[in-house]
Amino acid sequence: MLYLNKLREESFNIIILNNLMIIYCISLLLSYKISGTIFYIMLVIFLLNNNLKSYFIESLNNKIIQAFILYFLLHAFWVIGSENLENALFQLRKNIILLSPILFYPIIRKEYIEKIFLCFVIVIFFSSILSILMYFDLIQINNTISGESIPFLYKSDYGFFLLIAIGYSFYNFYYIKKELLVKKIFFLFCIICLSFNIFIIGSRTFMLIYFVAITFLILSVYRKHIFKAIIFIIVIINLLFFIYLNNNEIKNQIDDIFNGLNKSYYEKEYSSSSGVRAGLIEYSIPVIKDNFFFGVGTGDHIDEVKKQIQKSSDYETEKDDKYKFLLKSINIGYSSFLHNTYIQTLVQFGLVGFIIWINMFYQIIRVEKSKILYKKLTIYIVIVYLSMCIAGAELMYQNLGKMLLLIFSLLIYNKKFEILNRNRI
Numbered sequence: 001m002l003y004l005n006k007l008r009e010e011s012f013n014i015i016i017l018n019n020l021m022i023i024y025c026i027s028l029l030l031s032y033k034i035s036g037t038i039f040y041i042m043l044v045i046f047l048l049n050n051n052l053k054s055y056f057i058e059s060l061n062n063k064i065i066q067a068f069i070l071y072f073l074l075h076a077f078w079v080i081g082s083e084n085l086e087n088a089l090f091q092l093r094k095n096i097i098l099l100s101p102i103l104f105y106p107i108i109r110k111e112y113i114e115k116i117f118l119c120f121v122i123v124i125f126f127s128s129i130l131s132i133l134m135y136f137d138l139i140q141i142n143n144t145i146s147g148e149s150i151p152f153l154y155k156s157d158y159g160f161f162l163l164i165a166i167g168y169s170f171y172n173f174y175y176i177k178k179e180l181l182v183k184k185i186f187f188l189f190c191i192i193c194l195s196f197n198i199f200i201i202g203s204r205t206f207m208l209i210y211f212v213a214i215t216f217l218i219l220s221v222y223r224k225h226i227f228k229a230i231i232f233i234i235v236i237i238n239l240l241f242f243i244y245l246n247n248n249e250i251k252n253q254i255d256d257i258f259n260g261l262n263k264s265y266y267e268k269e270y271s272s273s274s275g276v277r278a279g280l281i282e283y284s285i286p287v288i289k290d291n292f293f294f295g296v297g298t299g300d301h302i303d304e305v306k307k308q309i310q311k312s313s314d315y316e317t318e319k320d321d322k323y324k325f326l327l328k329s330i331n332i333g334y335s336s337f338l339h340n341t342y343i344q345t346l347v348q349f350g351l352v353g354f355i356i357w358i359n360m361f362y363q364i365i366r367v368e369k370s371k372i373l374y375k376k377l378t379i380y381i382v383i384v385y386l387s388m389c390i391a392g393a394e395l396m397y398q399n400l401g402k403m404l405l406l407i408f409s410l411l412i413y414n415k416k417f418e419i420l421n422r423n424r425i
Contacts, residue, residue: 004048013049017042018112021104025116025406028399029123029161030152035402039100046103055106064367064412065101067360068405072098074349074356078298088299097401104409110370113410117168124165125190127151127158128197135200149200157400159198159206160388163213164407166194167380170217171373199243204253204273205391211240212387213380220376270326277339277391279326283308284338288346295350302336304347341389361386370414378411 006012020042027035049055059065075095082088133139135149150158173187198210214236222229244251260272270279287296287304296304309315309323319327330336338344345357361382369375385404 008050010051017107028403058106059102064363067363068098082297082299084299101409128193155203209387276329284343293350295348301347339392374411
């Protein structure tokens with residue numbers, strides 16, 4: 001009882017929660033099971049806080065959190081009238097994590113932000129070392145959820161975390177003073193190791209996004225020295241082109257993307273991953289046109305696209321051949337999605353829902369940040385994530401969405417007029 005009273009004390013409660021956020025961040029990089037338990041422990045402790053009401057009101061007054069809540073309510077309201085009610089309720093439960101910033105935002109303390117980011121980079125760095133050792137068969141780790149050189153996670157989560165760590169390391173390397181040479185060397189080594197990982201995890205999507213990410217990072221720090229930026233970008237392009245020409249595995253993966261797109265467009269063949277994505281876009285467009293403003297609802301998006309595929313004149317004769325992989329890609333139960341977040345949002349919620357979705361990222365970018373590094377990193381992460389959405393990243397998919405919401409909660413910290421000089425780090 002004495003400890004429970006202590007836990008209710010605001011200062012002690014907040015310190016405990018900030019330390020648990022560090023553990024929560026680390027758990028998201030290592031496991032799909034532990035993080036949920038830690039989050040619920042944090043939620044219980046947060047509810048015990050004597051000052052809970054003021055923290056809750058503080059969150060609700062934040063425009064970014066309002067945008068997240070609005071997007072969640074969109075899922076909730078669009079459940080009404082859904083023919084596939086079970087799927088609609090599954091989508092709603094999955095997206096309840098959108099409300100997590102209500103917990104994170106008011107409890108964050110400035111001195112813990114860098115601790116959380118540094119723990120994030122260190123853990124993903126050591127994970128990348130393990131990945132490299134696995135790639136060269138120097139160690140064996142039985143990762144039952146991924147057949148690639150990835151020690152703990154799915155490639156969709158791992159690749160995204162690699163890109164976040166690359167961005168954070170790049171900005172720290174650029175902005176840290178020359179006197180802090182050891183830190184600069186560490187972040188440079190991180191950039192090299194993490195970048196190498198992008199090309200060994202077997203993801204064509206992340207290879208292409210990596211080029212977008214590096215180009216943005218260079219332009220964002222050298223925008224006043226455009227000639228230097230162009231030189232850097234040319235060097236990067238030549239280096240990537242050299243890797244493409246001299247590594248058959250990477251070359252074949254990149255070539256498969258364009259060959260799949262060509263075949264889907266000219267031959268209506270949807271057997272490759274890029275062909276499947278192109279096919280789903282093709283058959284989603286009529287659904288979007290018919291439900292332009294409000295979409296088909298939270299749970300009916302997959303069923304409606306299936307109906308469009310089945311309307312094809314050659315469906316009966318080609319359903320086990322031409323349409324086989326197309327249907328297989330969306331016949332995976334409740335976790336089925338259309339492999340393109342832009343398309344899926346338009347199918348589910350129409351133009352109105354699409355604007356609500358985009359508004360989340362607009363609000364995140366426009367809010368004042370406490371450091372110039374956080375401002376640049378926010379824009380970088382939004383660009384990386386929106387690039388992933390072309391290939392189908394779902395905000396709430398696995399640990400990706402949980403980490404994204406935690407990081408955005410950290411980056412928007414600007415409370416109590418602690419906005420620093422924009423030229424400082």
